[in-house]
Amino acid sequence: MAGTTAGQADEGGVLRRMPSQRRSRERVERILQAASDIIADRGSDGLKMSEVAALAEISIGSLYQYFPDKSAIIRTLAERTNAECRHCIEEGLAGAANLEELCQAFARLFDEYYEIFLAEPVIRDIRSGAQADKALRDIELEDSRINGRLLADAVKRVSPETDAETLATTAFLIMHMGEATMRLAISLPRAEGDQVVEAYKRMALAELGRF
């Protein structure tokens, strides 16, 4: 983490300098909020650093004090929403006592997930354009891995005799495809998106049901 100075957890390792005084911590939040607003409005392609600075009412230099480049802002936003989603997944899968309940929980989870994707313009935008740069792709990949592990652990809890490796790969793929399906569904007319999500759930559940 070369380049950072003070205490506090780094925001996923992307911050150039850790804000240690209150003033600067608020600044980082203002930057993120401004970026979020602009993305909601014009999309992340249309995100301009000068605009972010203007909306956050700080100078362009201050912006670069904390974020090494434009994609770092988007990355930070992406990691925050990923963390939220992960939390949902963790909670959603927690209670299941057997495989059938787990499958139901999974289906419910993706319905929620879909709703969130539909409702949150920033998530929609970042996910759609997620492949724009290597770093973003890596973040999404890592996210799929973590979510896959959560799913695999949940399955292992209700079906302990399962082959671990097959399960890990399958769970990873199911979550990754879930991402892809969400991306696809929100770019389609609502009715078609719904059908696609249903089809995905059918496929994923058929596979999960095997374990």
Added chain:
Amino acid sequence: MAGTTAGQADEGGVLRRMPSQRRSRERVERILQAASDIIADRGSDGLKMSEVAALAEISIGSLYQYFPDKSAIIRTLAERTNAECRHCIEEGLAGAANLEELCQAFARLFDEYYEIFLAEPVIRDIRSGAQADKALRDIELEDSRINGRLLADAVKRVSPETDAETLATTAFLIMHMGEATMRLAISLPRAEGDQVVEAYKRMALAELGRF
């Protein structure tokens, strides 16, 4: 198709002006070849218009005579490779006499597909970064639709009594996920990529086997 002038099919509608003389037709090919070489070498993020012009040994102005912007070059390349892949799919699925044969053909197809993705740096790159701009995303989406239709038609041939709408959605999703899986697999270490492709085939075949 405003802005184009002469006969000849437009390259997917992206060309600003149709080259009608041989000289200019060759130029367009040289541009595409140069772009392809650069992408293979440095990736499409590192594609600079001035470099394309230099490598193609033409002026920057000539480049813009035919391609309205940078993404038009990438789009043209993407559409060409998509057309090739589509051809493979069409041929691969053609011979199957029953559902079982179709499933085998599908599995073979994706093995080939995977090989192509691994071997062709330009395809790898463009697919990985496919979500970078809206136009690219639309092209890939349309490609999934067409491929989905090819698959649906093949299934319908061997299982005519199938519900058409469910089949269409499922086939679309299977092909779209196939794309996503390929993108994922090539970004992973080889061994893990292989496992993911196998897992995908299992899931897709289970679903296809239903019809």
Added chain:
DNA sequence: GCTAAATGTGAGTGTTCCTCATGTTGAAAA
């Protein structure tokens, strides 16, 4: 050979990311 359309050219324009030299503020030590 003449003319008009097609094609070719590259210096220059505009936009945007990001840096850096310099100024300001806060907090801890003296």
Added chain:
DNA sequence: TTTTCAACATGAGGAACACTCACATTTAGC
């Protein structure tokens, strides 16, 4: 309180690129 030094803030300007445009050259049809 004063001093002092990091932390923080600033915005003009450098650098990189995508893309344009006024003008030059080539080709095809007469």
